[in-house]
Amino acid sequence: MPVFDEGGAAPALAREIAGAFGDRNYEMVFVNDASRDDTLKRLTDLKAEIPQLRVLSHHKNSGQSRSIRTGIIAARAPIIVTMDGDGQNDPADAPRLAERLKAAPDTLAMVGGERVKRQDSAAKRYASKVGNGVRNWLLKDGATDTGCGLKAFRRDAFLRLPYFDHIHRYLPALMRREGYDIAFEPVNHRHRETGVSKYTNFGRLKASVSDLMGVMWLQSRSRLPGAVDEA
Template sequence: MIENTPDALEVSIVVPIYNEEENLGELLRRVHEAMEPTGRSWELICIDDCSSDTSATLLEQFATTRPWLHPLYLIRNYGQSAAMQAGFDAAAGAVVVTLDGDLQNDPADIPGLLDMLDQRPEIDIISGWRKNRQDRYINRKLPSMIANGLISRMTGVHLHDYGCSLKVYRSESIRDVKIYGELHRFIPALAAQFGAKVIEVPVSHHARMHGQSKYGIDRTLRVVLDLLWVKFLLRFLHRPMHAFGGAGITLLLPGLLSLGVLVVEKVFLGENIGGRPLLLLGVMLTLMGVQLVAMGLLGEILIRIYHEPAGRAQYLLRAAPRRRGKANPTSKTAPEPNS
């Protein structure tokens, strides 16, 4: 087995923890049983999101006898996205695996996903699909189906199950991805903008045995709000004038047209326009249009301030296509491309 050192580390498993004291021991046992036979060097990073139970204390105790366990403790409850980002920042492995701490994801699926990633060098992210999901339909499955449909349609990255936490990433595919708020469910879509190739694979799913779910039907509303930001981020981050300016012109043109009609009636026909609703509508549309265009101009200035002083590039280069094997230097023919 490869020595488990940061320089040689192959796999980092990132697990956000919040009030999972009843599941922690079993989680560590199952992860160890899944990973130890693989012969890979690995670490388990558990991020305690300021649990109100004894999760943090248990993690500290378990870490004294398990050198592969690296717990992190957030100073307050930031939420799952911040906890996952802390895990990504601390991960030293060439591959990063994420899963929930409630044991609804099965750690036994991890070795198979890692093997699949090895066999598919063109793939950067494998996303789990809870095809036979063991949750209640009304408050879990139905909102999830609606959310997954919305996300797939608006981001262009079509997955059945964005909410499944069991995912495998090549570390370089998420190096430039930063998640805020509750954007952890959008990581495949965010990574896709940096050129990551994503596939979806069915994985096991179990009913929760201990503790309580942290999600409810109100999660769908939060997903919609986050989705608006992700849509803007993916489409207009480098061209905010196209978003605000387009909406501004759409309002400005009918506003100016309305005011122009009223000016003609006043100047050439001598009609009284002071009490006309069209006057109020024209002024309102014109002011709103001017404000939106001005916001677009400010956005263009800000995006240049963001990129230029810090020397940030507006683009990223990708590496040459990965191949499954090296060409034989004595061979006169090039290796066949992957299918």
Template sequence: MIQDREAAPDVSIVVPIYNEVDNLRDLVERIAQAMAGQTLSFELLAVDDGSTDNSAALLRELAAERPWLRAICLARNYGQSSALQAGFDRVRGRYVVTLDADLQNEPADIPLLLERLENDQSVDMVSGWRKDRQDAELSRKLPSRIANRLISSATGVHLHDYGCALKAYRRPIIDRIRLYGELHRFIPSLAKEAGARITEVPVRHHARTRGVSKYGIDRTFRVILDLILIVFFMRYRQRPLHAFGGFGLWLVSPGLLILGWLFVLKLTGDDIGGRPLLLLGVMLVLMGMQFIAAGLMGELLMRIYHEAGGAPQYHAKEYSAVSTAHSEPTRPATRTQ
């Protein structure tokens, strides 16, 4: 169903774009064809992430001819996470779909994901699974498989394919998460933290035929660093003292034991001044105390953040016999139109 600019659509499709001028026209047309037979109205938010080719100009041209297409041009290249967040900040639909602009995702699979959300109220997010990947390079397949297993094990969100950009969400989930740095790879983990119930469906995947891939082997190292951040965020965001303080106690305890033993030796008349253990014991105690102090500071900052009106401590739905409507103790996210 074609959507005009005035009425809020049922579906908002967000596509981050960087130097994909050769694919844009075909991408827009294939998304329009995929949604043409749907009863759900839609809008397409194409976010140009500071492309250096003619992508931004072509987007503006295409948007001028299509009322359902909104071209968002960022001032410079901020990265895929920021581009997605720019789209999320402007979505109006009750469902949100994301996919890449390189046409390796199949736009015709969008209705498949939306159908699952429409028919299964127990699901809040549907993630695509490129079951038959068409990447020819082993340098992309092998790191991807390793990353998928590592992320699933560390976060507890078990998916076959974290890297598939084709995903569909209920709008409240998108309103609850914010993307920074390169956290777009971990949206399922962030969605789970926001209370989403996640499922996975196989989708088609095509080899890139136009344009140049933006990914390299160096991405593997960035994924590991981001994974550390996500695990900390999911487990210790509201209790930083347990993370820093726990590690601090592991350092302080052997340090105190060492110093206690040396103290006993000192009382018996032994010279402990030149022993390396003295330096080790003092260093362990000082380092441990620093970690504990960092945990206490984290606790204070977390409380200040929540009490000042930051992100809510929880998300909930409330039901009653009077009304089936639900409410959440959250402030609505600020949306820029």
């Protein structure tokens, strides 16, 4: 869970995650992206209550993608589940995505969430629909909601991908580029109860143009070897 100025949402989210995963063998990694509020203190205060909780902190604000990568590098399990830190993703959906991936062949590298009945403004939903349509048309990744933060994927598959800022929005295309299969599951979406969004429609559009061109270039330069045998 990447968090930036989410002191109001993070503790409740951590408790929900603990409840959702119950007695499963798991760890919970929050990455505090140099928050300016009390996010770090409120999370560290929870460590006695939730022994599975780990809290990492950036010294400089580096964005959502870098925070996700920091957490994945630090993680000790082969299956990763990511969630947005604002509480809009429902932790109750997370074990289902992880279990589907765990039961699947290694060729399935990611199970992405697709938000049902999105609880965002009409303008945000419209911008997302247009953006997803354009991205899918150009990249042919089969994803209709790549902006959903709730995803389960294999740690080793993620670490094979070329890193760049905003990579979290292009995981379906990049996983396919490496020859992996991906799947999707419908997930719940909730109102934001505290804090404010760190993105604007204009900001997403500005970044997405260069990102799309870069991912299209990466796709054009991909050469897969098929199976690899050792003599």
